[in-house]
Amino acid sequence: ARILSALQEGVLATDTEQVLLHANDAARKLLDIKGETSGRRLWEVCRVAQLNSMVDVALETHEPDEQTLQVGTRFLEVSVELLPNGGSGPGGVIIVCQDVTEHHRLESIRVDFVADASHELKTPLAVIKGMVETIIDDPAMPKDVRAGFLSKIAQQTNRLSHIVDELLQLSRFDQFYQSDPGLIELDLVGLTRHAVKSQESLATSRSIILDFRTGLENSQVMGDRESLVQLLVNLLDNAIKYSVSGDTVVVELKQAGDFMNVAVIDEGPGIPEEDQSRIFERFYRVDPARSKELGGTGLGLSIVKHIASTHGGEITVQSKVGAGSTFTLSLPKLG
Numbered sequence: 001a002r003i004l005s006a007l008q009e010g011v012l013a014t015d016t017e018q019v020l021l022h023a024n025d026a027a028r029k030l031l032d033i034k035g036e037t038s039g040r041r042l043w044e045v046c047r048v049a050q051l052n053s054m055v056d057v058a059l060e061t062h063e064p065d066e067q068t069l070q071v072g073t074r075f076l077e078v079s080v081e082l083l084p085n086g087g088s089g090p091g092g093v094i095i096v097c098q099d100v101t102e103h104h105r106l107e108s109i110r111v112d113f114v115a116d117a118s119h120e121l122k123t124p125l126a127v128i129k130g131m132v133e134t135i136i137d138d139p140a141m142p143k144d145v146r147a148g149f150l151s152k153i154a155q156q157t158n159r160l161s162h163i164v165d166e167l168l169q170l171s172r173f174d175q176f177y178q179s180d181p182g183l184i185e186l187d188l189v190g191l192t193r194h195a196v197k198s199q200e201s202l203a204t205s206r207s208i209i210l211d212f213r214t215g216l217e218n219s220q221v222m223g224d225r226e227s228l229v230q231l232l233v234n235l236l237d238n239a240i241k242y243s244v245s246g247d248t249v250v251v252e253l254k255q256a257g258d259f260m261n262v263a264v265i266d267e268g269p270g271i272p273e274e275d276q277s278r279i280f281e282r283f284y285r286v287d288p289a290r291s292k293e294l295g296g297t298g299l300g301l302s303i304v305k306h307i308a309s310t311h312g313g314e315i316t317v318q319s320k321v322g323a324g325s326t327f328t329l330s331l332p333k334l335g
């Protein structure tokens with residue numbers, strides 16, 4: 001309830017000709033829009049050139065976009081989503097703007113988890129709210145257009161529930177380890193094979209080859225089965241998500257001194273060096289728009305890191321832009 005009442009996103013909706021269908025008060029304030037808006041075009045009332053050009057591009061390419069814009073002394077996070085029209089091609093756009101000036105200021109300080117999570121939930125909520133309000137504002141909206149809106153609303157609702165699922169996962173693992181770490185002896189070979197198998201149909205559906213390699217029959221480690229499977233599934237899911245059709249994802253398990261290493265190696269786009277230390281942070285994404293398009297939440301790797309550390313292990317990444325990524329889990333070997 002607090003999150004809802006604190007919603008102060010600017011929300012605007014336009015048709016394909018950029019004629020405004022809806023503009024809330026927050027949008028007027030954030031974008032300094034004055035006077036009557038209905039029936040007028042976005043660029044006639046909004047002087048933020050970067051935002052106008054984001055909308056031009058989104059309508060032209062049919063691709064949603066998300067950017068942080070500097071407007072005077074403030075930072076605005078702007079997300080442009082396409083509105084359905086009942087047929088092919090967009091019926092317009094919905095624009096959500098959040099003032100993230102304070103968020104920017106706090107970024108160097110440790111941002112509170114609740115603040116992070118609320119921030120992530122706000123954009124999809126604002127999109128839903130904006131679409132619902134657009135439907136309410138336009139009682140004469142054709143049936144098929146309305147159906148398109150509802151399906152977009154369903155999509156955003158799914159995204160919200162995905163984020164909440166992963167948040168719950170994080171907190172469940174937290175509580176689990178605080179109350180009873182209860183690690184048991186496990187065979188990492190069998191467990192890894194199981195995790196790889198569970199992702200096989202996803203890989204096949206995207207024409208990606210999953211290749212599990214190990215010279216070991218079995219290898220014992222101390223662990224919690226469910227958490228370790230989750231960890232590997234998150235790594236595999238990313239490797240598959242960021243690969244393209246025809247690529248191979250290799251999972252390699254081998255001993256390295258007193259540790260067992262499981263490496264997940266992909267041929268994807270790689271990760272820029274300056275981002276590599278940050279991708280394990282909650283909600284950090286190298287390319288937010290692309291991550292969201294792929295159904296990402298930015299939480300997967302923070303869960304991975306959390307599980308690895310509660311097992312006395314470590315997760316490392318080696319990657320080069322254009323040359324793929326290797327994520328390696330190291331767990332202390334038993335005996």
Ligand code: ADP
Binds near residue numbers: 266268284286297
């Ligand atoms: P997401 O849900 O966005 O995938 P993650 O926490 O799993 O969140 O990953 C954080 C970010 O790290 C991703 O948004 C992506 O930019 C980058 N990333 C993770 N795995 C890979 C990979 N295998 N190849 C390229 N980039 C990756």
